Amino acid sequence: MYEILKKRQLHDTVTLMEVHAPLVARKALAGQFIILRVDEDGERVPFTIADYDRTRGSITIIFQKVGATTKRLDALKEGDFIADFAGPLGNPSEFDGLSGKKVAIIGGGLGTAIAYPQAKALYNLGADVDIIVGFRSKELFILLDELKSVCSNLIVVTDDGSNGKKGFTTDALKTQLENGVRYDHVIAIGPLAMMHAVCVLTKPYSISTTVSLNPIMIDGTGMCGGCRVTVGGETKFACVDGPEFDGHKVDFEEAIQRSHMYKDAEGECMERHACRLL
Ligand SMILES: Cc1cc2nc3c(=O)[nH]c(=O)nc-3n(C[C@H](O)[C@H](O)[C@H](O)COP(=O)(O)OP(=O)(O)OC[C@H]3O[C@@H](n4cnc5c(N)ncnc54)[C@H](O)[C@@H]3O)c2cc1C
Ligand code: FES
Numbered sequence: 001m002y003e004i005l006k007k008r009q010l011h012d013t014v015t016l017m018e019v020h021a022p023l024v025a026r027k028a029l030a031g032q033f034i035i036l037r038v039d040e041d042g043e044r045v046p047f048t049i050a051d052y053d054r055t056r057g058s059i060t061i062i063f064q065k066v067g068a069t070t071k072r073l074d075a076l077k078e079g080d081f082i083a084d085f086a087g088p089l090g091n092p093s094e095f096d097g098l099s100g101k102k103v104a105i106i107g108g109g110l111g112t113a114i115a116y117p118q119a120k121a122l123y124n125l126g127a128d129v130d131i132i133v134g135f136r137s138k139e140l141f142i143l144l145d146e147l148k149s150v151c152s153n154l155i156v157v158t159d160d161g162s163n164g165k166k167g168f169t170t171d172a173l174k175t176q177l178e179n180g181v182r183y184d185h186v187i188a189i190g191p192l193a194m195m196h197a198v199c200v201l202t203k204p205y206s207i208s209t210t211v212s213l214n215p216i217m218i219d220g221t222g223m224c225g226g227c228r229v230t231v232g233g234e235t236k237f238a239c240v241d242g243p244e245f246d247g248h249k250v251d252f253e254e255a256i257q258r259s260h261m262y263k264d265a266e267g268e269c270m271e272r273h274a275c276r277l278l
Helices: 022-027 068-074 111-125 144-148 169-178 192-205 252-259 263-277
Strands: 002-011 014-020 033-037 045-048 051-053 058-064 084-089 102-108 128-135 153-158 185-189 208-212 228-231 234-237 244-246
Touching: 014 068, 022 051, 022 058, 022 084, 045 058, 045 111, 051 111, 058 068, 102 111, 102 169, 102 192, 111 128, 111 144, 111 185, 128 144, 128 169, 144 153, 153 169, 169 192, 185 192, 192 208, 192 252, 228 244, 228 252
Parallel strands: 102 128, 102 185, 128 153, 185 208
Antiparallel strands: 002 014, 014 058, 033 045, 033 084, 051 058, 208 244, 228 234
């Protein structure tokens, strides 16, 4: 059992939880994820390691309440326990050769939480990091102070213009590129459509671009095939071969289509659990 050491509401639908999991914290690196079960009857759900503290033996996750499991998780309080917390899973981010280079990290919505450990690791490595984050509106801002502390330039955009510049992250990246900012590498984390659009932008400039894919995962061990994606014409499993891939090689059309596969089942599950969540 894994104790919840800290719980902080970042806003109405997004929660930060620090969980005591010393064995996971000992090996965790940026880019990896965990799979948890809230209780013994629970579904296995993956979450990115947003931060880790080897001294406290803790892992921080940041999650959005989107369905039955995330709502059950959010109902837990500090001092409560999570039944299973397995990890670290997946491959750590590869930052070879990026020390001293100019890197742009693009985070869309909750993708910002996943972008933060990447930015922190690259900044500590000596890269010159620009961060571009986008939210639907200012009420959904998360982690801006944390992001500011690990980059030389933080650009915030909102879809509705309620704060920061109005527009999408891709508009801000396009402006940077058109203004002559030369990035050696771009990392994009967020909705599939956003990551795809970033790759379309960076390709003509031949800027290598990494994306972090979050397909449906079931076992997290490469056995079930749930997280299958096509990269460079080859079948890959995001849980063991990723979750990060060369964005210019990802078949985004297929990934987007597969991401809608379980919509009906998720809706039914939400209805079944509704009484327990209220
Ligand atoms: C590697 C990886 C890292 C992730 N990191 C984060 C994170 O840091 N924070 C966060 O809020 N979310 C993250 N997710 C997504 C998160 O796992 C889902 O939001 C969660 O499983 C939703 O479960 P639910 O029962 O609350 O919602 P449901 O109603 O079951 O599903 C809502 C949506 O969540 C996604 N989803 C559902 N089940 C899974 C599953 N088993 N695997 C992957 N996606 C699923 C689907 O897109 C679905 O449409 C990550 C997913 C992956 C694969
Ligand atoms: S989650 Fe089963 S193969 Fe990746």
